[in-house]
Amino acid sequence: MDMKKCKTITEDVILAYLAQKSETVKSSTLWSMYSMLKSTILVKKNVNIATFPKVIAFLKRKNVGYKAKKSEVFSSEQINKFIREADNETYLMLKVATIIGLAGACRREELTKMSIDLINDKEDMLLVKIPDSKTHIERNFVVIGQENLLLYRQYLSLRPSHTPHNRLFVNYKKGKCSIQPVGIHSFGNLGLRIAEFLNLPNPKNYTGHSMRRTSATIFADNGGNITNLKRHGGWKSTNVAEGYIDNSLTNKIKIAKTIQKLSDENNQYETETLPSCSDYKRHLNIPSISNKLNPFNISNCSNFTINLNINKN
Template sequence: MLKAVLLLKENLDISKFCKVTAYLKRKSTGYQPKKSKCLSRDQIDKFLLEAPDKEFLLMKVALIFGVSGACRCDELSRMLVDDIEDQNNVLIVHIPDSKTKKPRRFVVVDERNLATYRRYLELRPPSTPHKRLFLNYKKGKCTVQPVGLHSFGKFPSQIATYLGLPTPLEYTGHCMRRSSATLLVDAGGDITNLKRHGGWQSSSVAEGYIEESIENKLDIANKIQAGPKKRPFTNIETCPSTSSDSSEICCTEISTEIFDKKVKLDHKSLSGINIANISNSTINVNICK
């Protein structure tokens, strides 16, 4: 940031000063930037279900759109009614202008979310002189005044206060965008899906929006500590007989959970041994002459 500001304001490229760069790197060692806290899936569902519409309908719609599309506050404030395509069972939302100058689209599903959006849209005054989607909402009514950028930045803190979460002021305007990225990765999304979803070009920047959730830690702990599932052990050996013509093959399948079984096959009628549907197993073949 310092390099960009000096280059813009003073036309000075400090990247040529190696000692300055080394000094700034030493001073930034151990620095941890403050990031907004995230809302979990259960907390989002609780707010959408329990919060009264008369007071929180606007915040509900903003939360649905913000989490579904990993939207920034300025993207929500500039969103127009024409940017939303209602196809009965799904909403297709277009974000034509973003920070990276790269348009994005996202989809809103679930009948509950669609019903919440349509209830809010029905309250839009017919005399509204602009097409901004989010209008000021108070006591169950909408006015023609659009919602400002800073109001969207306060919504996550107010939602956290309603839910009784500790330190609600740490839920900033980036909360909905970070929550969306975290929920996507916890559900199994890879880095390509994450970058496409949020419009990030850098993988390191996109990964910075992911919060270390407890659900993700539990899943990793189960994979590490539980270990692989046990597989049945199979032992196949050729058993001796009194004459070479009557030698037989004894197949013993030992299952640690179900059964022990022996099958004898005549070597004259045996064209080969086929083993199927076995993985992570050890097969011992002993040929006795």
């Protein structure tokens, strides 16, 4: 506005600004910039740019054909292989982070801030609480499995007694823990470290968000509905949760089976082809029909009547 000497925030001003930025940034970034502008301008200038229809239309048009780049997802088999085969002396902390991150669909910042005070260790489970998340929704989840619990307790037993903070994850190296907490960038490389151990192609495509996407995908693949999925991941947006349901392999197989079942039911009716009308009188009487009406074809006929006697019992 200073450069163009504009004094009033109008729809054309916002549209011109976003149009200029669209030449150098992606569609997803444009939406982020619009969101920040909307909040800031509403607070500072008391102008609600959400009421500008041309701006919304412009953003939607720019979003056409754009495909967001997402983190790769691990399979259940790959996660189990890492937990069972990776060396504890090197990967114990990563194993525990994987177990908790997968059970609670945790973001990297949630793993970073996770406190031992919010983990209740029962004999047969861990009750974990995330008091505040990105969407400000409190979440609770459970970690089960004897092997998972043993790994967690082993890692916790190595925690130095003089650790001055309550953060769960502290640096781990060569079988020993230090008092230094694990930073958010280390959890950002969690997926990369697992992918490298498993020798997966393109390991850099596995990021800190892979664990959250993996958790949601496995949940959806095993029949989780959208309501429970939103609770599991703490999503407010139904569209985000629906994406996991829509992309679920199990859901696609279920749809395919439903279609195939209908196709099979249609194919079970055998088609009978009756002789041409020249072999019958003008009035064609079919004496009886079984409980299941079998379709039949009549060809080369005109001006004739078919009488059907159907026993409704």
